[in-house]
Amino acid sequence: MLNATYWAIAVILFIYIIKLLRRKALREKYAVVWLLLGTSLVFGAVFPSAVNSFSKLLGFQYLSNFVLFVLVLINLFISMQLSLTSGKLEDQVQTLAEEIAIIESERQNPS
Amino acid sequence: MNLLVVIPALNEERSIGKVIDQVRESLPFASALVVDDGSSDSTAKVAKEHGAMVVSLPFNVGVGGAVRVAFKFALQNGFSTVLQIDADGQHLPSEALALIDQVEKDSIVVGSRFSDNIFNYKINRARRFAMRVLAQITSAICETKLTDVTSGFRIATGKSIHLFARDYPREYLGDTVESLIIAHKSGIKIKEVPVRMNPREFGEPSQNFLKSFWYLIRVLLVVTLSIYKKPS
Numbered sequence: 001m002l003n004a005t006y007w008a009i010a011v012i013l014f015i016y017i018i019k020l021l022r023r024k025a026l027r028e029k030y031a032v033v034w035l036l037l038g039t040s041l042v043f044g045a046v047f048p049s050a051v052n053s054f055s056k057l058l059g060f061q062y063l064s065n066f067v068l069f070v071l072v073l074i075n076l077f078i079s080m081q082l083s084l085t086s087g088k089l090e091d092q093v094q095t096l097a098e099e100i101a102i103i104e105s106e107r108q109n110p111s
Numbered sequence: 112m113n114l115l116v117v118i119p120a121l122n123e124e125r126s127i128g129k130v131i132d133q134v135r136e137s138l139p140f141a142s143a144l145v146v147d148d149g150s151s152d153s154t155a156k157v158a159k160e161h162g163a164m165v166v167s168l169p170f171n172v173g174v175g176g177a178v179r180v181a182f183k184f185a186l187q188n189g190f191s192t193v194l195q196i197d198a199d200g201q202h203l204p205s206e207a208l209a210l211i212d213q214v215e216k217d218s219i220v221v222g223s224r225f226s227d228n229i230f231n232y233k234i235n236r237a238r239r240f241a242m243r244v245l246a247q248i249t250s251a252i253c254e255t256k257l258t259d260v261t262s263g264f265r266i267a268t269g270k271s272i273h274l275f276a277r278d279y280p281r282e283y284l285g286d287t288v289e290s291l292i293i294a295h296k297s298g299i300k301i302k303e304v305p306v307r308m309n310p311r312e313f314g315e316p317s318q319n320f321l322k323s324f325w326y327l328i329r330v331l332l333v334v335t336l337s338i339y340k341k342p343s
Binding site for chain 2 (some may be wrong): 101
């Protein structure tokens with residue numbers, strides 16, 4: 001049952017990402033990491049034993065620890081990315097606002 | 112001297128008119144520029160009525176951003192000297208002459224309310240402590256004796272205008288301190304001159320202990336980072 005749920009989540013997420021990409025709602029730049037996540041989820045659903053042995057290989061006692069660890073890592077990476085992007089956007093928006101303000105003032109009082 | 116007086120303003124319709132009048136009276140040779148930082152009141156309208164040039168930001172970007180716009184404006188319109196004063200009537204334009212007196216090529220002169228006697232300007236203890244710590248640290252970094260590093264009453268010339276048009280820090284409240292450090296790193300001379308200041312006419316200065324403490328922590332962080340930041 002759990003396995004079926006896992007399957008469903010992995011496949012739905014994967015399809016959803018593809019759909020967002022097709023609608024151009026998700027830029028390719030960010031899609032890579034999400035696609036990787038989607039594919040690895042599907043991979044984990046198809047070959048659970050492979051994931052299991054890989055986690056054993058890395059020295060994890062429990063599979064769940066390994067999965068959680070990886071997910072946390074991915075989340076950390078994504079939120080870092082988002083912080084960087086939003087900081088950059090903020091800078092750009094502000095610079096634009098500054099330019100607009102100056103241009104607008106020149107338009108209103110031509111010297 | 113080709114002087115631009117810059118007044119960053121956010122919802123200051125009650126005091127801005129008077130400040131502009133004082134500027135025109137005390138510094139008749141200067142041009143006044145009000146940077147309206149997305150005010151929701153009639154700050155821009157009042158400023159225009161009192162004969163100032165106005166640059167209106169489409170939304171609030173914070174004092175740092177507003178000041179940077181002013182430096183861009185100064186650069187584009189060929190001003191050689193920029194005097195920055197607050198819109199709340201705290202700074203006396205007549206005192207600006209003391210700053211102008213000390214100005215050199217490529218320098219910054221800060222008007223300090225503490226230079227003479229720290230007690231002549233009423234301020235609560237926690238905030239005074241925070242300002243003292245900041246002043247000492249900034250003095251050490253900038254290799255100049257400074258007592259009032261958060262003062263927004265300052266004059267900039269030459270290279271500092273180019274620098275600030277490009278790189279004025281936008282961090283909320285930390286901008287005054289960080290801008291001095293950036294300037295020092297670029298080899299700009301920093302000086303301080305004692306000035307008289309009014310207590311604020313309108314608006315509550317932030318005056319509780321916790322606020323002062325957080326303010327200090329935040330600015331210290333900004334200062335620490337600014338030492339290691341790569342110049343852009």
